Amino acid sequence: MSAVTAGSAQRGMSPRTETTLRIVAPIAVGLIVLGVWQFLVSVVGVSDYLLPSPASIVEELVAYWPSVVQATLLTGTNALLGLIVGSVLGIALAALAARWRGIDQMSAPVVASLAVIPIVALAPVLNSMFGADSQFGRQAIAALASFVPVFINTLRGFRQTTPVHRDLMKAYAASSGQVLRTLTLPTARPFILTGIRIASSLAVISALVAEYFGGPRGGLGGLISTSAASSAYARAWAYVVASIALGLLFYLATLGLERLLQRRAPSTTAPHRTTKGPT
Amino acid sequence: MTQEQGVQMTAVEINGVDKVFETRTGQVQALDSIDLTVAAGEFVSLIGPSGCGKSTLMRLVADLDEPTGGTISVFGKTPRTARLDQEYGIAFQQAGLLPWRTVAGNVALPLELHGVASAARSARVTELLDMVGLSDFADRYPDQLSGGMQQRVAIARALAEQPRLLLMDEPFGALDEMTREKMQTELVRISAETGAAVVFVTHSIPEAVFLSDRVVVMSPRPGRIQQIVPMRLGVDAQRAARTEELREERGFFEMVTAVREALHGGSPIATGARGVENR
Numbered sequence: 001m002s003a004v005t006a007g008s009a010q011r012g013m014s015p016r017t018e019t020t021l022r023i024v025a026p027i028a029v030g031l032i033v034l035g036v037w038q039f040l041v042s043v044v045g046v047s048d049y050l051l052p053s054p055a056s057i058v059e060e061l062v063a064y065w066p067s068v069v070q071a072t073l074l075t076g077t078n079a080l081l082g083l084i085v086g087s088v089l090g091i092a093l094a095a096l097a098a099r100w101r102g103i104d105q106m107s108a109p110v111v112a113s114l115a116v117i118p119i120v121a122l123a124p125v126l127n128s129m130f131g132a133d134s135q136f137g138r139q140a141i142a143a144l145a146s147f148v149p150v151f152i153n154t155l156r157g158f159r160q161t162t163p164v165h166r167d168l169m170k171a172y173a174a175s176s177g178q179v180l181r182t183l184t185l186p187t188a189r190p191f192i193l194t195g196i197r198i199a200s201s202l203a204v205i206s207a208l209v210a211e212y213f214g215g216p217r218g219g220l221g222g223l224i225s226t227s228a229a230s231s232a233y234a235r236a237w238a239y240v241v242a243s244i245a246l247g248l249l250f251y252l253a254t255l256g257l258e259r260l261l262q263r264r265a266p267s268t269t270a271p272h273r274t275t276k277g278p279t
Numbered sequence: 280m281t282q283e284q285g286v287q288m289t290a291v292e293i294n295g296v297d298k299v300f301e302t303r304t305g306q307v308q309a310l311d312s313i314d315l316t317v318a319a320g321e322f323v324s325l326i327g328p329s330g331c332g333k334s335t336l337m338r339l340v341a342d343l344d345e346p347t348g349g350t351i352s353v354f355g356k357t358p359r360t361a362r363l364d365q366e367y368g369i370a371f372q373q374a375g376l377l378p379w380r381t382v383a384g385n386v387a388l389p390l391e392l393h394g395v396a397s398a399a400r401s402a403r404v405t406e407l408l409d410m411v412g413l414s415d416f417a418d419r420y421p422d423q424l425s426g427g428m429q430q431r432v433a434i435a436r437a438l439a440e441q442p443r444l445l446l447m448d449e450p451f452g453a454l455d456e457m458t459r460e461k462m463q464t465e466l467v468r469i470s471a472e473t474g475a476a477v478v479f480v481t482h483s484i485p486e487a488v489f490l491s492d493r494v495v496v497m498s499p500r501p502g503r504i505q506q507i508v509p510m511r512l513g514v515d516a517q518r519a520a521r522t523e524e525l526r527e528e529r530g531f532f533e534m535v536t537a538v539r540e541a542l543h544g545g546s547p548i549a550t551g552a553r554g555v556e557n558r
């Protein structure tokens with residue numbers, strides 16, 4: 001996800017140079033891409049229909065600013081609600097599945113099918129179920145999309161407790177609530193946070209794409225498709241830029257949360273993307 | 280916990296205990312008809328080659344596992360009741376510290392689980408860390424400590440609630456010789472002061488001789504008690520009187536030889552045999 005990560009550490013740079021590089025490198029890449037883009041449009045003369053210039057996209061962004069902000073808020077709210085509900089459900093159900101084998105076995109096929117079905121495929125169905133003027137269908141889609149990675153990672157995290165720690169808790173005659181609080185949850189924490197970080201991007205993508213399938217107007221997805229349909233390509237791109245910003249905001253916010261709570265991470269390394277999300 | 284009580288009660292009584300593990304490749308007889316009584320306040324060491332069932336026996340007393348046959352009682356109760364009543368403190372072969380807790384947090388764990396008030400808790404933790412010589416490391420995390428330091432934290436944790444019975448599985452295995460002798464002297468002092476009975480697993484003959492009232496020598500496959508060697512360390516064999524000088528006394532060396540011969544089944548001693556250190 002992040003453009004420049006590991007790698008540089010091995011080449012023996014000081015931590016400060018490494019941090020600077022991590023921030024500067026993606027910005028430099030972005031500027032170069034923008035420069036080449038502008039060059040293609042204004043000097044080589046690629047048609048404005050094919051590729052509007054960055055300058056014209058910025059113009060549209062400024063001209064439609066209030067609408068961009070409103071659309072971002074609307075889609076962002078849908079994604080956030082979905083992320084929260086999906087994460088809470090994912091953690092709760094994983095806790096149940098970790099505790100009782102039966103629930104694990106019952107939920108496994110459901111979760112497996114949720115993980116392979118592209119969840120936005122449900123968008124038209126949910127839209128018609130909850131009526132054309134409700135945001136609920138989109139929020140439900142974002143929640144479903146978030147649920148899967150949070151559930152899978154959390155369940156894995158709950159299974160990471162070591163035998164010596166379980167023996168210790170047993171020797172202390174700790175109640176199951178105490179075991180959950182002092183052992184199981186802290187062990188699972190890095191896994192849960194990784195699940196939420198993966199879910200954050202999925203929630204935004206799902207909330208946005210769900211808008212392509214009808215329902216109330218005014219969100220980023222809806223405006224991208226109407227702008228493109230009326231040949232206002234630069235404006236469509238302006239909304240795309242806003243979507244990217246929204247996705248980044250979600251990702252960075254969850255990454256920040258992870259950093260904050262993992263200030264003191266156990267020496268075992270946190271898991272990496274264990275599940276590829278559906279889109 | 281007065282002396283009068285201490286003399287009369289037995290801390291641990293083991294009668295005809297067998298333990299068979301079912302494994303995929305068949306049955307493993309870990310323990311075979313073990314009989315052993317540990318009086319209250321008595322210090323008993325278990326010594327024997329690797330895999331002879333010392334840890335297994337300790338786990339049975341701690342009710343972390345159940346015997347296949349025979350009975351165990353701890354202060355006249357079943358091991359389960361004794362565990363629920365928190366009659367023992369335990370230090371495992373591995374330190375088993377919680378990596379997301381500081382050193383102080385790890386030592387405080389049992390006090391926290393058993394509802395000791397915060398002020399009393401931190402006073403006790405300070406005292407314990409001082410005793411194991413880790414006062415300066417209270418705010419460190421386990422992965423910042425050496426193996427021996429981690430073991431000392433685990434020992435402090437086992438002593439936290441001043442149990443009447445201490446179960447210690449090779450607690451000094453990871454310590455350097457100097458620290459090891461210091462910790463042995465400390466343990467002698469603590470057990471004499473609190474009148475706690477100690478069941479102590481070790482691979483070191485001098486350590487067993489220095490610490491114990493009796494040394495239980497075990498033989499492997501199936502784990503049996505080969506011989507119980509009482510320690511007669513001079514006229515005043517009071518545990519509190521065991522000091523550094525004792526290590527250089529003639530009686531000490533005689534006892535070391537007695538245990539070593541028991542370990543080798545009375546046969547002439549082949550050096551370095553059967554995984555027992557002679558240090």
Ligand SMILES: Nc1ncnc2c1ncn2[C@@H]1O[C@H](COP(=O)(O)OP(=O)(O)OP(=O)(O)O)[C@@H](O)[C@H]1O
Nearest residue numbers: 300301302307309328329330331332333334335336
């Ligand atoms: N959970 C288990 N399942 C199967 N076999 C086991 C189990 N735990 C122990 N054993 C077996 O029981 C025997 C005794 O093991 P135990 O750990 O008690 O030995 P030990 O005397 O503590 O050895 P060491 O000095 O190396 O710590 C070994 O042969 C071991 O393989």
Ligand SMILES: [Mg+2]
Nearest residue numbers: 333334372448
């Ligand atoms: Mg062992």
